[in-house]
Amino acid sequence: MSTSAATTAPPAAATAQETSATVEFRQVRRAFGAAVALDGLDLAVRPGELLALLGPSGCGKTTALRMLAGFETPDFGDVMVDGEDVTAVPAHRRDAGMVFQSYSLFPHLSAADNVAFGLRMRKIGVAERRARAAELLELVGLPQHGDRYPHQLSGGQQQRIALARALALRPRVLLLDEPLSALDAKVRLTLREEIRRLQRELAITTLFVTHDQEEALSMADRVAVMHAGRLEQCAEPAELYAHPATAFVAEFVGTMNRIPGRTGDDGSVVEVLGRRLPVDGPQAAPHREVEVLVRPEAVELLADEEGKARVTGTMFLGALTRITVRLADGTVVKADMTTHAAATFPAGAAVTVGLPDHPVLIDERRA
Amino acid sequence: MAGLTSLRNDTSLWRGGRKPRLRAGRGTILVVSAAYFAVPLIASVVYTVDDPVKGFTLSAYTEILSADGFLSALLLSLELATATIAVMLLLLVPAAIAVRLGGPRLRAVVEVVCSLPLVVPAIALAAGLTTVLKWGPEYLARTPFYQTIVALQNPNFPIVLTLAYVVMALPLAYRALDAGLRTLDVATLMEAAQNNGAGLIRAVTSVILPNLRAALLNATFLTLALVLGEFTVASILGFQPFAVWIVNGSNGAQGSVTIAVSVLSLLLTWGLLLMLSTGGGRRPTHEPRPTSGPHNEKEGTT
Ligand SMILES: Nc1ncnc2c1ncn2[C@@H]1O[C@H](COP(=O)(O)OP(=O)(O)O)[C@@H](O)[C@H]1O
Ligand SMILES: [Mg+2]
Numbered sequence: 001m002s003t004s005a006a007t008t009a010p011p012a013a014a015t016a017q018e019t020s021a022t023v024e025f026r027q028v029r030r031a032f033g034a035a036v037a038l039d040g041l042d043l044a045v046r047p048g049e050l051l052a053l054l055g056p057s058g059c060g061k062t063t064a065l066r067m068l069a070g071f072e073t074p075d076f077g078d079v080m081v082d083g084e085d086v087t088a089v090p091a092h093r094r095d096a097g098m099v100f101q102s103y104s105l106f107p108h109l110s111a112a113d114n115v116a117f118g119l120r121m122r123k124i125g126v127a128e129r130r131a132r133a134a135e136l137l138e139l140v141g142l143p144q145h146g147d148r149y150p151h152q153l154s155g156g157q158q159q160r161i162a163l164a165r166a167l168a169l170r171p172r173v174l175l176l177d178e179p180l181s182a183l184d185a186k187v188r189l190t191l192r193e194e195i196r197r198l199q200r201e202l203a204i205t206t207l208f209v210t211h212d213q214e215e216a217l218s219m220a221d222r223v224a225v226m227h228a229g230r231l232e233q234c235a236e237p238a239e240l241y242a243h244p245a246t247a248f249v250a251e252f253v254g255t256m257n258r259i260p261g262r263t264g265d266d267g268s269v270v271e272v273l274g275r276r277l278p279v280d281g282p283q284a285a286p287h288r289e290v291e292v293l294v295r296p297e298a299v300e301l302l303a304d305e306e307g308k309a310r311v312t313g314t315m316f317l318g319a320l321t322r323i324t325v326r327l328a329d330g331t332v333v334k335a336d337m338t339t340h341a342a343a344t345f346p347a348g349a350a351v352t353v354g355l356p357d358h359p360v361l362i363d364e365r366r367a
Numbered sequence: 368m369a370g371l372t373s374l375r376n377d378t379s380l381w382r383g384g385r386k387p388r389l390r391a392g393r394g395t396i397l398v399v400s401a402a403y404f405a406v407p408l409i410a411s412v413v414y415t416v417d418d419p420v421k422g423f424t425l426s427a428y429t430e431i432l433s434a435d436g437f438l439s440a441l442l443l444s445l446e447l448a449t450a451t452i453a454v455m456l457l458l459l460v461p462a463a464i465a466v467r468l469g470g471p472r473l474r475a476v477v478e479v480v481c482s483l484p485l486v487v488p489a490i491a492l493a494a495g496l497t498t499v500l501k502w503g504p505e506y507l508a509r510t511p512f513y514q515t516i517v518a519l520q521n522p523n524f525p526i527v528l529t530l531a532y533v534v535m536a537l538p539l540a541y542r543a544l545d546a547g548l549r550t551l552d553v554a555t556l557m558e559a560a561q562n563n564g565a566g567l568i569r570a571v572t573s574v575i576l577p578n579l580r581a582a583l584l585n586a587t588f589l590t591l592a593l594v595l596g597e598f599t600v601a602s603i604l605g606f607q608p609f610a611v612w613i614v615n616g617s618n619g620a621q622g623s624v625t626i627a628v629s630v631l632s633l634l635l636t637w638g639l640l641l642m643l644s645t646g647g648g649r650r651p652t653h654e655p656r657p658t659s660g661p662h663n664e665k666e667g668t669t
Contacts (some may be wrong), residue, residue, distance in 0.1 A: 071558055091561040092570075103550060104559040108577045120564035121573075161560075169564060 021082045021172035021205045023068065028077035029229075030063055037063040039229035040077070050196065051234075052216035055226035061209040062101075062228035064226075064276040065175050068207065070094040081173060092121075097166030098175040102182070103158050105150040111161045112137065118169040136164040139198065156187035159323070163195065167202070174199065174206040176334030180215065190218055213253050217241065225249045245281065247363035252294050257299060257333045258291040260365065270362055273353055280359035293361040296322060298355035299335035303344055307352040309333075311345050325353060377636050385519035405554050408633070415627040429503055434624070440612035441635075446524060448594040451532040455540050458533070459586070463544050464575060468555040481541035484534050486644045492531060493603035500527065500604070535600070540586035547582020551575070586639055595636050 024044040030038040037060045045051045053061045066072040067079050070091030078085045105114050116133040124132075130220030139145050139159040150158055159179050166174060176195070180188045196219050199206050212215050216223045217237040224234040225248070233245040244250035267283035269276050272292045284290050289364065301323065308328035315322040321342035325333045333353055345351065415427045431437055459481075466474045484492075503516040526564040553575060560570035576583070598610040609617070613628050 061418055069558075069562060073560075090566075091558070092566050094562075096562070098559075098562045100559060102555055104555045105576070106556065106559070106574050107551070108574075108580075117560070117565075117573075121564040121569065165559075165563065339648050340477070 020203050022047050022080075023205060023207070024078075024080040024175055025064065025067075025081065026078040028064070028067065028074045030060075030067070030075050034090070036229050038067075041226075041229065042232055043231050044226055045067045045205055045207060047142060047205055048133050048219040050199050050206045050208060050219060051209060052220035052223045053209045053226060054216040054223050054252070055211065055212060055232075057211055059226045060184075061211075061226055062177055063150040065098070065177050065207055065209050068094075068173065069098045069175055069197060071338060078363060082133070094167070096173040096175055097169065097171035099159065099162045099166050099177065099179040101178040103150070103155065103162075104263070105153075105158055105161055105165070107150050110146060111142065111148050111150070111153065114150070114161055115146075115164045115168050117165065122169065132168065133164075136168055137161075139167070141163045141194065144264040146185075148241075154187075157189055159183065159191065160194075163198070167198075167204075172182070172205065174204045175291050176208045177204065178209055178211070181212075181271065183212075188215075195219070205222050222254075225252060227252075243280075244301065244361065247293060247361060250361055250363075255296050255334060258297060258363070259294060259327075259331060259333060260329065261290055261292040263288045263290055263362070270360065273355060275355060277355065277357070278359040280361055281361050284362055284364070289365045290362045291365050292355075293363060294333075294355060296334040297359070298356055299333055300356065301337070301345060302326065302337050302352045302354060304352040305348060305350055307350040309351050309353050311347050311349045311351060312341060313347060314345070369479075390440055400610070408630070411626050411630050415623050415630060418623075422637045427623040430624050431628055431631060434628075436612055437628075438609065440607055440609045443524070443607070444595055444609035447528055447532065448591050450526075451522075451536060451594050452590050454529060454533050454584065455536055455590055456586065459537070459540055459544055460576075460579075462582070463541070464550055464553060464571060468557065478541070481537050483538075485538045489535065489597075489599040490603070492534065493600040496527060496531060496600070496604060520604075524608060525604070527604065528601055528606055531600050531604075532590075532594050532597065535592040535597070538584070539589040539593065543585035543589060544579070544582050545581045547585075560575055586645060587643060591639060591643070592636060595632070595639075 025043040028038050028041040029036075032134075039060075041060070041064060043051075043064075053060075053064060063072055067074060068081075068086075070086070070089060070093075073087060081312055082093075105111075106117065109117065112130070112133045115136050116129040119129045119132060120318070133146065134143065138144050140163055142157060142160055144166075145153065145157060145161070150161075153161065163176075175264075179195070180191055183191065184209060190217060196209075208216070217240070220237060222234055222236050223240050225232040225240070227248050233240060233249045235243075240249065240253055244253060250256050259272055261270045261282050262269050262326050263279070263286055264276060266286055267288075268277050268279050270290060270292055276297045277292070297320075309325045311323055312326050312332070313324040315324070316334075316339065319339060320336050321339045323335045323337065323342055323345050325335060327333060335353070416423055416425060418426070419422045462477060466477050496649050500516065500520060503512075507516055509512045519525070519530075556572050556578070557567075560574040561567070565573060596610055597608070598614065601608050602611045602614070609632060613632060615624070
């Protein structure tokens with residue numbers, strides 16, 4: 001469990017967490033004709049945690065989520081909730097509330113009736129239904145909007161109502177399939193925080209699908225990076241960023257420079273920019289042309305009349321400025337530094353590029 | 368009502384500048400098209416109530432009621448319309464929804480099949496049916512199907528006409544229904560309903576159908592109008608629903624009675640359509656009122 005989540009969670013969460021569900025995918029495989037959506041997915045979600053499923057479009061995130069909701073069945077493997085295989089349970093008995101990527105409110109029902117729909121299906125009485133709907137509308141911050149119809153609500157409001165509807169039956173698992181992707185940037189940010197707050201309050205085990213790495217890193221307790229139907233790495237955001245397990249993760253999460261290098265006499269060191277650095281993670285054969293992966297904030301620039309690299313551009317990012325440098329061999333390297341320090345590197349300036357003494361990830365050379 | 372009010376609001380916004388000319392243009396179009404419909408109608412009505420000798424009289428209309436076969440013909444038409452609409456919706460609604468969920472390739476097939484009747488003239492359909500109905504008894508005389516063939520043609524309720532009308536109304540009804548389904552994300556709504564604990568059937572009945580109300584109503588309208596006015600097939604097959612009776616049955620009567628029947632059938636159709644549209648045509652946009660009371664109370668208590 002992420003420590004940050006544990007410390008900031010309200011006290012109620014600690015007790016609720018014991019009743020939260022675990023979710024596990026075991027060797028799940030699913031193919032649509034020739035397209036393999038899930039290729040042996042292994043993933044365990046801890047009780048009460050918000051796990052982000054992150055990956056490029058088409059990597060199988062939605063398929064995984066729909067499997068948990070009961071809209072897809074695995075060709076192979078098990079989907080477990082609280083240690084029980086749920087693949088045989090039909091969708092309407094799954095106990096998993098889902099918020100869809102597209103607007104999915106029932107157009108003929110008011111917001112309150114949308115929220116209460118599940119309760120109506122469960123034959124709960126009118127009075128209790130109304131009370132619960134009001135409570136949920138309050139929870140998502142729209143207590144005044146119960147009478148509105150979906151077409152009278154903004155996109156953000158619709159997704160809030162959808163969230164309230166998904167929570168109405170007190171599901172054991174909350175499934176969010178890119179719920180913010182259709183919204184504009186500002187709404188997205190506030191809703192992000194709100195979903196997180198709600199999720200912590202209810203301590204509900206949550207899977208959050210997104211292709212936006214910033215969204216995943218900022219919201220989740222842990223992030224599972226998927227690639228071509230498989231899990232690449234599942235770790236806390238900081239860990240994922242600092243120690244990506246594979247080159248794919250390294251490049252997908254944050255920005256990564258690829259600087260040409262060459263492995264040394266054994267595969268455990270690499271020569272790059274005139275230095276020898278230990279190799280982190282998977283190694284390559286000795287004396288191979290490789291590429292070294294370095295974050296922009298790790299790159300050091302030195303103003304140097306003799307330097308063979310040239311500053312080709314700067315991009316103001318607020319407190320930081322990203323400087324683009326072209327090395328003598330044509331490689332483009334990005335370096336982040338405080339905007340104050342960046343003032344000494346005007347475009348065209350000659351510089352030397354340096355790297356810190358840390359172990360580095362390497363990848364096969366491309367192109 | 369709400370439609371009228373909003374229209375009035377619209378026009379008030381248009382006042383000023385060059386807008387009056389626009390309104391005048393609209394007025395002209397309205398008058399011309401109204402005249403196009405109203406003049407023949409008014410002429411017919413006047414003809415039926417104005418006797419050259421006695422002056423104003425409603426005798427043409429009272430005579431209809433006592434005319435031979437009027438009531439049975441009318442009832443038969445209404446029964447046929449009801450049966451056709453029922454069979455049509457029962458066939459088409461599940462098919463249209465299934466096709467939406469089942470994939471785009473199937474949808475193209477269904478669309479073509481549902482459009483086929485458009486290119487088959489009613490006269491060809493009638494000719495085909497006549498052949499089958501003649502051929503059938505001979506070959507099926509010794510089988511249980513003989514009774515089926517007989518029942519199909521029962522003059523009190525010719526099932527064969529219902530079948531023919533279902534086919535003939537298919538293109539209209541399908542289009543109306545498809546237009547309604549097009550405005551919905553059927554797959555997502557179904558999944559959302561199931562996710563909220565509704566089984567497959569309940570998802571359809573409590574989410575999809577209510578949102579298709581306008582489309583279902585349209586399909587019903589078109590089918591009703593088609594059945595009430597259909598002459599060719601019924602006449603050739605030798606049955607006597609309303610449209611056929613107007614032409615054949617009232618032949619013996621004087622001219623004004625025949626016209627009176629036409630006027631009456633027009634009013635009848637309009638009346639039925641109006642009944643249908645007021646009975647089930649309210650849109651969700653007009654509905655917030657009835658539910659607002661209880662929800663407001665609730666806000667007060669929380
Ligand atoms: N119902 C389906 N029919 C055919 N192919 C599908 C279906 N659902 C998903 N796929 C395929 O499976 C792969 C993964 O899809 P998806 O899970 O939606 O990815 P993501 O949500 O990560 O973008 C894609 O290649 C997609 O084309
Ligand atoms: Mg997706």
